[in-house]
Amino acid sequence: SLAAYFHIDVSHPLAYVKWFTLFRTPHAYHGLFTLSQSTCMHVPHAEIISVSRIAWSCHLAPVFGRVKDP
Numbered sequence: 001s002l003a004a005y006f007h008i009d010v011s012h013p014l015a016y017v018k019w020f021t022l023f024r025t026p027h028a029y030h031g032l033f034t035l036s037q038s039t040c041m042h043v044p045h046a047e048i049i050s051v052s053r054i055a056w057s058c059h060l061a062p063v064f065g066r067v068k069d070p
Helices: 002-006
Strands: 014-018 046-050
Touching: none
Parallel strands: none
Antiparallel strands: 014 046
């Protein structure tokens, strides 16, 4: 388990969370919001947090195009 690996005592459930940018304006074609993964010093930002800090979840869907993004 993660707690055993880091030698810590955890008495409550934890979650691994990947953080994303704030919502921007909705996309003109489909009306959905576009986000990108948050970074800290060019490294994807993620944390292990207590599940009690989770307010709600969201479903993310990829945006596919005709060519690969650079």
